[in-house]
Amino acid sequence: MWRTSPFDNKINSGSLLKEFMMTNLVDIQSQIQKLQKQADDIKAKEFDRTLKDILVQMSAFGISVRDIQLAAKGQGGSKKGAALKKPGKSAAKKSVKGKAVAPKFRGPLGEAWSGRGLMPRWLSALVAQGKRKEDFAV
16 A cells, blocks of 8 residues: 655646746756856857957068958959959959859749759749759749
8 A cells, every 4th residue: 555645636637747847947048147157258269269360470571451341252362362262263254253144044933043053943843743954943
């Protein structure tokens, strides 16, 4: 025969379990807040250190903020960065980069694909249904 305890009613009703879970939830949320503060502190310290390293490198190589802005836009920096460019790229290929190409395929809902790169999902789905890619040629 099982002995009864004062906790039996609480266990059966689930209130003890809920109370235990809430305590753990509160503890976990408190830990999350503490860990987030630690992460923010570490990030702030590493940010300052990283920024100092970048400034040292910029000074050593004579890089200006303008050089970085131009490089970020893909326009390259000054002649200093010429050695960093990949060899073998022709001027003709450079001028094509970023230009829009007329679509070669059009989907039933007006989707368009130039035929370059991976086949888009809408066309892959239609091909998987047994249709031919050429059926959607413009």
